[in-house]
Structure formats: structure tokens, C-alpha cells
Amino acid sequence: MYLHSCDNKSYRGVSEFYSSFWYTLIMYSNKLSEILKQAHVHMKCPDAVERKLQKLIADGTNHLQVISDFDMTISKYKHLNKRCPSTHSILETNNMISDDIKKQLKDLKDKYYAIEIDHNLTNEEKVPYMIEWWTTAHDIIAKTKINRKHLQEGVSQSGIRLRDGCNELIEVLYENNIPLLIFSAGVGDVLQEALKQKSNFHPNMQIISNFMEFDDQGELTGFKGRLIHTFNKNESALDGDDYFELLTQRHNVILMGDMLGDTSMADGVQNLSACLKIGFLNAKFDELLDQFMDAWDIVLVDDQTMDVANAIVGEVAAKQST
Template identity: 45%
Template structure:
């Protein structure tokens, strides 16, 4: 699994590769099609809060054929001039430690979701734990932590902070298993 991470992450952030070059390499992550599909079929919103580049993230999801109307991405979006040159990033820069309601700008989307009171939070840093801050009607939250780097150094903090800690797991198998149990018809 460490080899997978070492292989895929540099591809994901490589500024010299186009989205078309990255897409076939990135869609090999286990379980994403099932995860996105189950959420869509059951009309469960998928909120993606990313400190990465939203333009690239959205395009990869589109090209994978899983960008559905239930998806909302909040991330860093590029701003281009008339010649197509990147001039800036739009809005407040999102980083690992401000993934919370301080950077959320689409109040209408969250008002539409106000009847939702259960969250499955997937994160791979301790900063991701704040992503549900500001949710007004929260009954249940299940925090699943993906601990992929500095395992020995961060293990105790992850175990104290997340409900489930997955070590060097680059799949959505656990999240899919939980979703399948939640959405199973009697």
C-alpha cells in the first residue's frame, strides 16, 4: 500500500501532466465508484472538502463518470485571465487546518442539507476533524481516519480523535461496508 501511495500521490500533484494524462492513472483507487454510486442512488449528499485544487478534483470525478448532482466540492479553484494564464486562486485559501465553516461560502447548499443530522467524516489528517464544525443539527458523526504517513508518531492522536483508524489503507472498503449496511433494504 505504501508503494501505491508513493506511486499515485506524485502523479496527482504533478503540474506537468494534463488531466487527461492523470485520469487513467488515478481511477484505479479501490472502491470509489461503489462509494459515489451508493451515495447517489440513495440520495445521500457527498460533500468533498479539499485543500487541493478543486478544478482538477472535479474534472477527475467527471471523467470517472461519478460526478452526480448530490456532490458538492469545496476546494481551491483557479482563476485564469483571458489568455488562459493562471492569475490567482478564487476566495479564501483552504488548507488542512481551516477545513470548517469559516471558508464555506454556499450557505444555500447547507440550508438545503439542514435536515441531515448524520455524518460520516473521512479524513487523513488531524486537521480534517474540524470539517463538520458549524453543522447545526448533528445527531451522529462517525469519524474514519486514514493514517498513511508518520504512523508511529501519529497513531495515539488518531486513536484518540477518530472512531475508526485505518493504517495505510488506500481503499474505501470500510466506508463502503458501512454505507452498504446503512442503505440495505430490510
């Protein structure tokens, strides 16, 4: 773990660093401090993390909201060393879709995914390509006339899994009335079905994603609403929705994602006070770690659990109940 201090403090070793870092938090629980000491947990600015954690805990559940990506953030990147599917992948590999359509969608992914993860391009330079990719893919998918019931079957037969401890996080957020906003560039209908099958979809949860439109017979006719791609998961995607305005008292945010573009998902939060950003680095660890540490407060390397988020929310909830 990096022990760099953004306040230019110096520590004589790990023990002195943690003695300072966790002095005020240790009175609540050893669980959080122990989890954040693990080797796969990285922080470029532990001082800033400490301040944000103290703010979240002090203000309690009534001032907290959680904003998260779905694919490879709430859902697992891999399970038993096998890649797990995204919501788009579940749809694109559905048995009701012809091989020709599947090939067209795969060709699109092969072409545009390389652009999406090209770190030599700025997000602004990538946006036109992402719009072209998503729009073309949605037009192709719309031609399949897939039925709504096939989505349920596709999810149940897929290998999609939620991160270990995700059910616990979802229930704790619900029990403490903490809003959970899921921003996803995937397919909202598949995402919601995955949550219903693998966990729960509670009233405190809202999804901003690409939702399908079906006719009276349940056949797909197209996609509705604003296109959501990797680099517009922020207030611009809400387009008139008063979600953040209704949560003005919830000025503290726990933000989770697995891509650099996810860090802007809290843009639009009213009177933002503390935003703790937790990034899941699922692959290309050596190549991307420094960039992730520049962008995220806490970086979790090859972690398929929600242990860190659960520990933090647990601390906030515990403080609120005392």
C-alpha cells in the same frame, strides 16, 4: 485491534467483546462486522462506534450526509508501493510548467510541509505558515499561464488513483441521494477532473476547494474565492454558502480524512446528531496511531480501499429499503 471500552465495560476476550459489540448489527449483515474485525482497523472507543452505527442505520439514508477530504482519502496514498500524487503535485509537475517554477514550488513544500506535520505545534500555530505557503504557491502557479486543457492532460498522464471501491461508494451515494461534500485544500479544478476521469461527478456532490480562474482563451489568471488550507476545512471556509443550512434534516454524518485537522470538517452541520469519523493513517503508523485514535472513531492503518465506508453506507441503504 484495541478492545478498550469508553464505558468502562470489561470483556473476557475478543469473542465476548464482539458478541456484545455486534449483537444488534449482526441481524443486518455479517459483512460490516467482519470488515471491522480486521487487524488494520482500530477503535479506541468501540462502544461509541456501536452507538453511532446504530444511529446511522436506524435513521436511514434520508438523514445522512458524507463529508470527506480528497487527497490521500478519496484518492490513494500509494499504489503497488509507489506514492500517488496529490492534486497540487499533478499541477506542479505538469510538463507545461518550467523547471524554475517547479523548483520554487518544491522549495516551498520542503520548507512548509515539515511545519504542517509537526506534532509539537498546535493547529493555531501552524495556520499563519499554511496561509503563507498556499498564498505564495498560488501566486507562483498563476504566473505560469497554464491552459485549462493542460489540466486534463496532466490528470490523464498522472498516477493519481481513487481508493479501491471508491466508484462503488460514489454510485451508492448517488443512487440513494446522499450528499457528498468534498473538502480539499488541494486544487479544485484538478480534483474535479480526476473524479470525472476516474469515476463520476454527480449532482449530489459538491467540492469546497481552491479553484482557478481562467480567461476567455483558457489561460490561468489566478485563484478565486477563499483560500482553503489544511486547517480551515470547516464551516468558516463556506463563507456565506448555505450548504449546511439546506441539509438541516441530514443530522448524521460519515466523516473521512487522513490528517488530524480533517476532524473539524463537520463543524457547521446543523443539528448534528451522530458523526462517525473514519481516519486513514497512511504513514508513520507507530508514531501517529495513538493520536489518530484519540481523534478518529475508526482508524484504518495502511488501507487503500473504501471497504469500511462501503460496508457502513451499504448497511444504512439496506435498512432504508426494508
